[in-house]
Amino acid sequence: MPTGQEPPQLLKNRLFYAGRKFNFEVSRFRLPNQVVGDWECIRHPGGALAIPVTSDGQLVLVRQYRFAMQGRLLEFPAGTIEAGETPLTTIQREIEEETGYRAKNWLSLGKFPLAPGYSDEIIYAYLARDLEKLETAPALDVDEDLEVLLMTPAELERAIQAGEAVDAKSIASFLMARSHLNL
Structure with missing residues (x-):
């Protein structure tokens, strides 16, 4: 073995x-x-995350309140895989609900364990391109408190380097996507 x-x-x-x-x-x-x-x-059933990229190369992120951290974290849109969903259908639903964007082009970046010291959660990361802004406002869950932000890859990298509150799954996925972002 x-x-x-x-x-x-x-x-x-x-x-x-x-x-x-x-x-x-x-x-x-x-x-x-x-x-x-x-x-x-x-x-944990696993999660899916998208790195949405606008036609002018900006990244779509959310600044979300996380009660466990008692503060707001900068994150890429993500969600828990629900029964009967694939990771891709999960993130296609979540990106619309959280950001108000829909992507036409999806690229799997791979998967990784989030915190293997105490959890079996796997994150499936995707690059989402050819975004279309939906006419309706994001349909947030009742427990979601977030704002949608646009940042360039360089701005996000500076935020990470400066120690801004960015969650680990977003940092790891950003690293996986770098070669596709022309950095």
Whole structure:
């Protein structure tokens, strides 16, 4: 079996919380190195993120209030994959709901684990081009508090370098998209 593909032996599993967006469980495992222990994990259905690019090369971002951080973070539009959705259908829905744009051209940038130390969440990143501004206002969920912003890739890079509050999935996806943004 190739390195990295060695599943642990599950000895006991306890679900502590079943929520709207994720579950929290504690499991007892025997690892491939024979160590036995309890590990906590947030089980998440995954998320999808878009890097929307306007015809003049600007990026569409949102500045969203995040209660866990008690503040606003700069992010690319993203959302949780719902039952019956593919990552692409998730982000096509989310970009319209959060930003009021629709993209005609989609490029998969790949996927990555968000926080593998405590969660199994995978983020699927896409580049969204050929944007069309919708006539209706974004259809935000009741718990979403955000504003839509346009920035050049250089402005976003300066914000990241300056330590502005930018979430990790947006930074990682921006790095994945750089070669497609002519930077």
